[in-house]
Each structure stands twice: as C-alpha cells, then as structure tokens.
Amino acid sequence: MNLVEALVASAxxxxxxxxxxxxxxxxxxxxxxxxxxxxxxxxxxxxxxxxQSQLVALxxxxxxxxxxxxxxxxxxxxxxxxxxxxxxxxxxxxxGALVRLQVAGGEGAQRQRWFSPxxxxxxxxxxxxxxxxxxxxxxxxxxxxx
Numbered sequence: 001m002n003l004v005e006a007l008v009a010s011a012x013x014x015x016x017x018x019x020x021x022x023x024x025x026x027x028x029x030x031x032x033x034x035x036x037x038x039x040x041x042x043x044x045x046x047x048x049x050x051x052q053s054q055l056v057a058l059x060x061x062x063x064x065x066x067x068x069x070x071x072x073x074x075x076x077x078x079x080x081x082x083x084x085x086x087x088x089x090x091x092x093x094x095x096g097a098l099v100r101l102q103v104a105g106g107e108g109a110q111r112q113r114w115f116s117p118x119x120x121x122x123x124x125x126x127x128x129x130x131x132x133x134x135x136x137x138x139x140x141x142x143x144x145x146x
Contacts, residue, residue: 037109040086044111047087047103051078052113059120067097067116070123074115075099097123 055074064070075093078101083089090102094114102112117123 040105040109044103047084051101055120063122067118067123070117071097071099074117
C-alpha cells in the first residue's frame with residue numbers, strides 16, 4: 001500500500017465517521033425533543049383531567065335552570081381555578097350551551113375539550129330523588145304446583 005492509498009483510505013474513514021456521528025447526534029436531539037413534547041402533552045392532559053374531575057365533583061347539582069346560564073357560570077368557575085405551572089388555561093362559554101376548555105403550553109402544544117353542562121346535570125329543573133319502594137302488590141308465585 002503506497003502513501004496515496006493510505007491517505008485516501010484515512011480520508012474515507014474520517015468522512016464516514018463524521019457522517020455517522022452527525023446522524024447519531026441528530027437522532028439523539030430528535031429523541032430528546034420528542035420526549036420533551038410527550039412530557040408537555042402529558043402535562044396538558046393532566047390539566048384537562050383536573051378540570052374534568054372538578055366537573056365530576058359538581059355533577060348532579062343543578063346550577064341554573066337554563067343551560068346557557070349554567071355554561072357561563074361553569075366557564076367562569078373553571079377559569080378561576082389555578083392552572084398548572086407552564087400551562088395556559090382558556091375557558092369560554094360557546095353558543096349551544098357548551099364550554100370550551102383549551103390548555104396550551106410552550107412550542108404551540110395545545111389540547112382542548114368541549115363540555116356540556118347538561119351532560120353533568122348542571123342545568124335543568126332540580127327534581128327531588130324519588131325513593132324506590134318495594135312492590136307489595138305482586139302475587140307470590142305458587143311453589144306447590146309442579
């Protein structure tokens with residue numbers, strides 16, 4: 001092997017090693033970004049679930065007879081709740097007696113859900129729960145005739 005062949009071989013080795021290192025560094029960077037984005041989306045989902053758990057806690061207790069008024073109250077109630085650090089919470093009462101809850105984080109990540117006060121029993125007439133009494137008028141089955 002002469003000097004020229006050795007120089008060409010070493011140049012090819014350095015070049016291929018450099019390309020491999022760049023590809024490896026790029027894939028590592030992409031993986032870190034993807035993990036960070038997943039963590040951020042998980043934090044946004046946690047914020048949505050926190051708000052939904054508040055709705056479940058309020059379920060069944062009518063706030064207003066009109067669902068539009070209930071959605072306005074619900075939007076104000078959810079907006080007043082503290083948001084998780086790094087999460088921006090936007091709540092709006094929308095037409096059709098719906099509440100839109102949108103959570104946003106850095107880098108444009110966002111999640112949103114629509115809630116209906118009627119689905120949680122927060123609007124409508126308040127009706128007292130009826131007690132279920134056993135039916136005493138039914139006839140006993142005849143066990144003797146087999």
